[in-house]
Amino acid sequence: MKSIKSVVHCTREEVKPVASSKQPVTSDIGGSSRQEPLIRVQNVKKHYRQNASFLEKMLARQKDKVVYAVDDVSFDIYPGETLGLVGESGCGKSTLGRTVIQLHEATEGRILYRNQDVSKLSGDDLHKYRQKNQIIFQNPYASLNPRKTVRDIIKVALVSRGITKHSDQEAELRQLIEQVGLSQRHLDNYPHQFSGGQRQRIGIARALAMKPDFIVADEPVSALDVSVQAQIVNLLEELQEQYELTFLFVAHDLSVVHYVSDRVAVMYLGQLIELAETTELFNNPQHPYTQALLSSIPVVNKSERRERIILQGSVSTPLEQPKGCLFQNRCMHRIGDICSQERPKWVEHNGHGVACHLIR
Amino acid sequence: MLEINNLTIGYATAGGVVKAVNEVNFSVKPGQIVGLVGESGCGKSTALFSIMGLIKSPGKIVGGEIIYNGQNLANNTAEQWRNIRGKEIAMIFQDPMTTLNPAYKVGNQIREVLQTHRVIEPKKKGWLQRFNLKQQEKERVLTLMREVGISAPEQRYESYPHEFSGGMQQRILIAMGLACNPSLLLADEPTTALDVTIQAQILDLLKRINKEHGTSMIIVTHDLGMAAEFCHEVAVMYAGQIVERGPTDLIIENPKHPYTQGLLKSIPHITNTRQKIEPIPGTVIDLTKLGNECAFMARCPHAGAACHKHISMTQINEEHQVRCALYERGSEASGLQQAAGHL
Amino acid sequence: SNNGSKSTDNPNDKASTASTNESASVLVGIKGPVLSLDPANYRDRLTESVLRNVFDGLVTVDEKGVIKPAIAESWENTTPTEWVFKLRKDVKFHDGTALKAEDVKFTFDRILKENGIDGKTSPRKGLLEGVKEVQVVDDYTVKFVLNNPWPILLTMLPLQQIIPKAYAEKVGDKGLAEKPVGAGPFKLVKAKMDERIEMARFDDYYGGAPKIKNLAFDVIPEASSRIGALKAGEVQRIHDLSPSLSKTLMADPEIDVKTVEGTRVYMLQMNVQKAPFDNVKVRQAMNHAVNMDAIIDKILNNYATRLAGPMLSNAFALDTSLKPYEYSPEKAKQLLAEAGYPKGFPVVIDSDANNKEVAEAVAAQLRDSGIEASTRVWDVGVLKPMLLKGERQMFMGDWGNSTLDPFDFLNPNFITKDRANYSQYSNPRVDELLKQGATEIDAEKRKAIYKEAQQLIYKDAPWVFGFSKKEIEAGVKKLQGWSPTPDGSLYMSKASVSK
């Protein structure tokens, strides 16, 4: 990931990375648009609806509850890049990630994979799409079936890919398990016999077994200790290099996101509020929420410390859909009625997009 | 005000006795914030709970002493413990969602502390006095709630925990901890369950309390960054032992123990010039397999023969201590010391 | 123990002391609930047993089955279809009014009339099938007019009890059922039909006031519990005991066990329409193969009487010349061989839960004779229709004959397709005889008719002829003046409790 990318960063103009065969992300001004996106997320909405019963409507004047988990989000993901996705808990990151790989259908909007609308896929096509698009989960304890051995867990993926011959399976299993830093003797163990970091490796092996080119990593290191977190991050990085993987990397730890991502998207209550190149975003956050977020990260080195912005007010829930900006009640830069009257529009300059009335 | 000497706590399990806390020494001075940093399962919570006398069976204090204001807590009767808990020493737990009793209104849960410790003494006993007392206590609770930054406390008093967000719940817990103006506040990963922006709010609040009331605190965390920003002193724990201890700045800038060093290197830094992270290889040792020798040996880049023995705390300077063969006086492993010199 | 009865307060008192406790309370444990307090609105033997303490009929029946005067002091069969009854003049109802012929007519009209009780027909109407109407001759004389000669009128009359017309008309059918008034020895005090029926002595009873003051019937369905209650002193009399338990009770010095010849015939009915029982030899073989005496001895502890043919040992027109089939497995085998079943055959003996034990014992004996017999217990409701349709093989059953008259016993059981003909028996001659017997009023002629029928049935052997069980009851020693009756009545008017 960044290992390559950082090279790009330092020597932005001149160097084409040689270390990998992957298509470089030429991220000069507007450059991203020149390349074909691997995945295009277009106006995707995912609403969870809890219908109030007839009586509740009649007697208690209760309305249907709608959770606006993801609300009108659009962005592109380019091949080989890592797009970081941050935001508060419950803001819809996982929902978005799962929608992208079609674990559930979007309520509205389209998802294009190599310019093909995937929401209409079914049967074999869906199967093929799933094979190419995998997910790694946050919770290493819940994402592995506790009743199956590691071998069985990964084998399912191989079978799904059509590898049914025993010897082929075994060969591939061996390769996969070693690739993620475990050894063959682990294959016959059950998940509960592993530590969190090891489990996460198994989850990664399972995803890799499908030979995907796109992986949603849904907070893959959040549950892990710092020292192990670093191991997994490095592992993902190596694998990306090796297999030209593209990542949507969900996390709430900004330092990790900063470390792994080429670009970072910030979500707030189901909406995308800012998206930019990593360095750009961290150096020049535009949205007040992003600014507060960045200032809140506790850092070890005094030199990295920012002036802390303590937000007032409490987080609203994705149940409410107030008129105007969703962040208005906590915002320290409110500029007037417009914030409570109008949804801010998405404004993009030089590949740095923002949805805030401050920015025009 | 708090001195912990050679504290050792064991859990009797099927696989043998697990020494969750092993010869731990540290102290807290009035008004000081001490951070206890370490990976999951290294015994941070156990150490903290022992100060409250709340180690769950099969846990047991095997050795050492906890001296609070000159008094050894280990000899406390149940009655004495109750007088200390909540009143002298209060505690904030990691996960606010599971720490508040879902069945009772938050206001009453805070008031319960006041009630238990008779913070407000009724002058006479009687029906009216009791009602009055309740009103007074309620007033105090409302003040506390206001203090920890809960808006409209009158309404919130009547709410149930599940009606609160995580940040709000944590504030309630803090208010509960502060109810009796304790001199020592123990916080077990108080912000782990919260979002970054909320975490900042809570830490801000704790800092203010520390400044305004002079409350001493012990904060358990696995986030080195948080400890660095928040604590006066840090103790780094590994596998039940404190491996390094000293003023925060000193430890961050000049870590001595290979584990502390490794930890600092595995954290990504947000700088423009990219520093590659270097993970510590391997995983934390299984505490049941803990022997006499250094517990970090298997993951240590400098491990050598000298590590195969009991290692004690070495004073680097007045304030800075480390538990590593590299620094042991008279260590025969001069090669190691050389290696240390390179660090 | 803590029972409400004052009677057992002083257990040292011997029963022999003649003095009786005039204010005694007596509890009787009964096995089921009382269905109704209206004497015309039920069809249930147990209810009748209890209610007969409150109501009296024109005539009654004694322990030996002999019809005795009650409210009617004498009667006369004036023509084949007319009976005249003279009433006693000293009979009073519980409400103090005198009983007159009007009341008798009212009582019977209510039963005979279609939809006569609260818009429904009395379930007891069927018991008066032959009666056309009842006429008042004078205040103390009534006349029964029959549809055609009906010889069993007298035996059916104890089943009907007289109620006061004035009261009944005043309170209506509902009121009567809630607070009934009769002319029996006890007044009804309070009734919870599933729990306890309480009565008190009626001082003006024409037959002499009872010696006990309070009487109650407690519902205790479980037999073991009834015995428990008797032993614990909570009740003083219980009924419906199984033979095996009465033996244990007899050992108890505080307790009397009394028996009387019952009026229920127990038998095994074979489906004569189906192989193998369509062969008379097989049926006779079965009669030889079952050791009824052993069953009576061992299982029924001799609380039963072996019956040679289909009829009760004390029934009217019993043919005493019939001797029970002899128990002889050899004969049975020989007959089976003759019939073409030398190796026996499989057979399932059906029964309801009550007859399970005997059915099992019979099956065990049949197995000894090489017949593969097994038993099957059914819910009666399921079994009956199958039996009537002739779908079963063999049935261990029983049929009550409390009138001791063959009419309501042989007829339903042996007339082709009649309502209890579970053996599908059909013999034109028997049909003819039984129909004749139903209307013949000359006692001697009836006897002859029924005897012939019995002989035919005996020879055709559609049943393995069985036995009649004795009614077994028990009471505490202190309670005297009671005895079980063949019809199961729980009469307490003569009962007394010694001090």
Added chain:
Amino acid sequence: MRSVKILERILGTIPIMIGVALVVFIFMRFTPGDPIDLMMGNSGNVSQQEVDNLRAQFNLDQPIYVQLKEYLGNLVQGDLGESFKKRRPVAELIGETLPATIELALAACLFSMIVGIPIGIYSALKQNSLIDRANMGTAFLGISMPPFWLGIVLMFIFSVSLGFTPVKGRLDFGIDIQHITGLYMIDSVLTGNWEGFRNAFMHLLLPAVTLGAAMASIISRITRSSMLEVLQMDYVTLARAKGLKESKVILKHALRNGLIPTVTVIGLEIGALLGGNMIVETVFGWPGLGRLAVESIFNRDYPLVQGVVMFYAFTFVLANLIVDVVYTYLNPKLRM
């Protein structure tokens, strides 16, 4: 809002009750056995004419759909019909036997809670101790015994041999309790009739124990396991950290939450309690609904079966409704 939810629950029971009514009706009509035939018994003189008349009287000669229409029509008007055999309105019969059944069920329920909950708590506190094991062993014994067997054994020990308790019934002869609710224990207290209270209590004791034994076992086990779970919860530790007395920690903080599963189980078991009582009623001569139910099934007394079963279903549904309400009370998360 909460009342709307409850109202919704109440309305939701209507289809169930209709379903029950239909199922019982159809079930009974297709069950072999003829009510009239059974009514007339195994003796006496009954002519076909009489049988036909009776059949017509009870509408049994009509096609099933006509009978059903009439039944449902009456049901809507709250008329449960009239028993074939007892010739009295079903509602009246149920009303008569109901108090006894309710008193027994409540007493059994109470017994099982009084015994089960403390044992469960105590066992949880002394997990794996000898006492815990003994308690749990006894608890298993409770569900391992057929109730009639237990009843008869208890009766012969305590009533017949020792004479501690009466053998049968609800009251001794000669003792009267004014009828208010029909529950003697309550009525006697209301009227200050202590003699009656004692008497009723003694009568109730063994049947309640017999009926409640299995439920006590279940309750003690559920309470134990949920208490074990709750005792591990952070809020219990917090309660200790506040300096509360251990008794308060257990009774106020742990128990309140630990009882939630117990309440659910009680709700479910009430069905079993009501349905299982016919056996205990038979053994102890208890004049209740259960006996009525069995009798009516054996007699094919259609209206009575329909009425009693409808009533059982109704009680079950009602009990669960109450449990739901208690549940929301115990668990504020469900209050919305």
Added chain:
Amino acid sequence: MSGGIIIVIYILVAVFAPVIAPHSPYAGDLADRLKPPAWIEGGQWSHLFGADEQGMDLLSRILYGARISIVIGLLATAISIAIGTVLGLISGYYRGWFDTVVSRFADLLLAFPFLIFAIGMMAFLGPGFNNLILALTFKGWVEFFRIIRGEVMVEKTKEYVEAAKALGRPGIAIMVKEILPNIIHSVVVLGTLRFGYMMIMEASLSFLGLGIQPPTPAWGSMIATGREYMLNAWWVSTIPGIFLVILVLSINLLGEGLRDITDHRLKAK
């Protein structure tokens, strides 16, 4: 685990009943009627536990009875589990109209008291072994259905299920191969409870005269008929009663043990 050992002994006894039993369970001699157990005056060693009301050897009947009773418990429970599991899986996983229909039906059945329902069924079907099993399972599946359905709905949201979905596994495979193994243990635990309950139900039905047909020796009906002789021959009812209680007890203990094991396994680490 002692529960398990006892159960194994019982099963062995049941299987080898013909070898062990001193007499035929069907052959009775009325002369031996209600003979007391050997250790009581009047008993003899050829009838260790005495004889029943038909003079049949109680020990032999108990040994053979183990077969019937265990088979009743096992069959009734197994069929209930099978139906409940299949319907519960489909309902919980797919929800929708199928779930609505089955759940409503289950609610309906639940509103009937079990014993009343069983009595009604027996009246409807007539007695007999098969009908008994049918009557017991007709309502018995509901409980299993409810827990399976509930647990499937919980498991369905777990990440390992999503992972399987992401791998493109079909619904059936996810239900059967991923979810089922994780929830089956609670079914097994409940199953052990029900196993005992079913045998007690048989006893209760026998009490009302609707149980297993004589002379087939089933413990429930032996206890039920024997109660009539409680006063003069307590053993006829009590000894089979003790055997039944011990069996039900050990099954429950086994269930508890199973629960501990499964819990342990999942909680480890």
